[in-house]
Amino acid sequence: MIQRDYLIIGSGIGGGSVCEGIRQYDKKGSVTLVGAETFHPYKRWLLSKQFLREKTPALKKLPYLDERWYESHKIEARLGTVVTQFNIDRRLAVLGNGETIEFKKACLAMGSRPVRPQVAGIGLGNVIYLRTIRDALALREMSQSEKLIVVVGGGLLACEVAASLRLGKLKVAIMHRHQTLLNRYLDPETAAWVTEHFAKQGVTLLLGSSLNGFEGKTVLRNIQTKSGERVPAGVAIVACGSEPALDIVRNTPLSSPLGSPVTDYLETEEKGIYAVGDLAFYPDRLMGGMRRQTHWENAREQGLIAGANITGKKRQRYEQIPYFWTEFFxxxxxxxxxxxxxxxxxxxxxxxxxxxxxxxxxxxxxxxxxxxxxxxxxxxxxxxxxxxxxxxx
Ligand SMILES: Cc1cc2nc3c(=O)[nH]c(=O)nc-3n(C[C@H](O)[C@H](O)[C@H](O)COP(=O)(O)OP(=O)(O)OC[C@H]3O[C@@H](n4cnc5c(N)ncnc54)[C@H](O)[C@@H]3O)c2cc1C
The missing domain is CATH 3.30.390.30 (FAD/NAD-linked reductase, C-terminal dimerisation domain)
Structure with missing residues (x-):
């Protein structure tokens, strides 16, 4: 059995930053970072922006910290590896290859995953999501050979993807159930102005259209709306929100439908087990209430703070004004x-x-x-x- 002082599950920016936080205060403790993706933590936010827009995919711009940083700081990165079981009482994690890691302290940083709408045809080829480098590479490839690309959703990700593909001179439509884009974040007047901006850039707007299902034999042909319309589409990118990736702690106090509940110090109710980033449901002492953010800066800052706190040599609250940004056209x-x-x-x-x-x-x-x-x-x-x-x- 492998034994570690610290086990970090999830190699996104949250998990990567926990490693950085640990090494600021504990240079020697053994740290293993386990991540399902085969890449070291990278700038996920680039995937819907430059990475889609540029002629050749800029893989070199993606890494957040050079992979040599992990080596030189003696962080064991087990990438392309999934944690399949997490035993809280015994402080054990089982990996996809059957190996077991016994840990003293751990941090959950599994992030979030795209919501899959419960509609017909969701498993058809060319109905895709954008979360990982692989997704972005697949989207780049597919979009070159298909005539009409429909983005389902009207939030941040939907707007960014539609704009990036449109800048590549592709024929792009956005299907959104509301009358304006970004309606969740903007007042009606500003949302109308943004929506108009998309129309001016040549994006077809299918507004007030609710998704009913995807049609095709094995590959997508049409998207059906609830009002009975059929929209021809070669590729559909589903951008209908994300949900916390908490399967390994399902039915434990570390999981709730709103995320993994943590204290101001980002510790769960299990002493020594922390949670950060897209899956952390934390008390927001500045704005009030409990909050889960699915944004880059939040995951980065929480990672650094949880990393410091988990060593026991620092005790810092997470107190940040919520913040995010978006770019399109x-x-x-x-x-x-x-x-x-x-x-x-x-x-x-x-x-x-x-x-x-x-x-x-x-x-x-x-x-x-x-x-x-x-x-x-x-x-x-x-x-x-x-x-x-x-x-x-
Ligand atoms: C395309 C795109 C564009 C974005 N643009 C912006 C933006 O402009 N501004 C902004 O503020 N935010 C943006 N975001 C959101 C931001 O990227 C996320 O908030 C941030 O990546 C969250 O980091 P995280 O480490 O919590 O989770 P993630 O980045 O989701 O990383 C979690 C990692 O854990 C892995 N994992 C999950 N389960 C397991 C398991 N059981 N075992 C091992 N590994 C596991 C996952 O595969 C993943 O690699 C964007 C997100 C996407 C997808």
Whole structure:
């Protein structure tokens, strides 16, 4: 049996950052990072952006830390390896190849996976998701030989993928059940402006269309909407949200439908077992309530903090203003704060015409979120400070 001081499950940015956090405070403890993908932690966010747009896939730009970093810091990376069982009481993890790792402390960093809508034809060829490098390579290949690509969904990922493929001169449609794109994050006026931007760039918009199923014998031919329409499609990219990848701790206190519940210190109710990134359901002391974020900065920062805390040499709370960004066509939007609840009022400064503006979201008199279009990193940091101040933190 393999014995380790620290076992990190999931080699995304969350898991990779836990390793970094550990090595800041414990240079000697034995660390194993187990990851289902065959790559060291990489910039997943590039997959829907430059990686799809560029003529040759820029594999070199993807790594987050050079793989030599893991070697030089004595982190054993078992990649292309799945943890199939996780025994909390015995502190054991079983790997796909049957090996067992006994650990003193562990961190869950399995991230999230795309939601698969429960509709007919979901298993047809050319109905795909975009989560991993392999998915992105497959999408690049398929999209070159198919005439019409339909992206199902109207959120961040759907918008990014549609824009990147369209920039490659492909015929792209977005099928979305609401009347505007990004309606979950933007006020109606800004969402309408973004939607118009997609139309101007030549993306076909199938709005107010709910997915009913996919048709074809073995490979996709049409997408059927709930209103009975049939939309011809060579490839469908399903971007209907993600869910926490918690199978190995299903039916334990480490799992809930909303994520893996953790304390301010990112520790689960099992002492010595932490959870970070897309699957962590944490108390948000700044904005209030419990929160699960599925964004890069959150996974990165949580990884560093949990890594430090797990060593026992540091005890740091995770207290960050929620933040994410998106890019499509010539636009970049930064989101600071809480966008889970629709604002009761918004305030726009700047102009849509110049594509440079700030929209503040209020709940009554309380500032809850700030959207920035085409602003600098320092403006984004200033927005975080403004929100902290408004929250009295
Ligand atoms: C295409 C795309 C674009 C994005 N763009 C942005 C963006 O612009 N801005 C932004 O803020 N965020 C973006 N995100 C979200 C961001 O990438 C995620 O929030 C971040 O990757 C989460 O990191 P994580 O480490 O928690 O999980 P993940 O990145 O999901 O990594 C988890 C890893 O664990 C592995 N794993 C799962 N189960 C097991 C198991 N049982 N055994 C071993 N390994 C396992 C998975 O295979 C995966 O490699 C994007 C995401 C995608 C997919």
């Amino acid at each position: 010539d636009l970049r939007l930064d989101f600071v704060g809480d966008f889970n609840v629709a604002p009761t009022r918004v305030q726009l400064t700047g102009s849509y015409a110049k594509a440079r503006f700030v929209v503040r979201h209020y709940q009554g008199e309380k500032l809850r979120g700030i959207v920035l279009c085409h602003h600098s990193t320092s403006d984004v940091e200033a927005a975080k400070s403004e929100l902290r101040q408004a929250l009295g933190k």
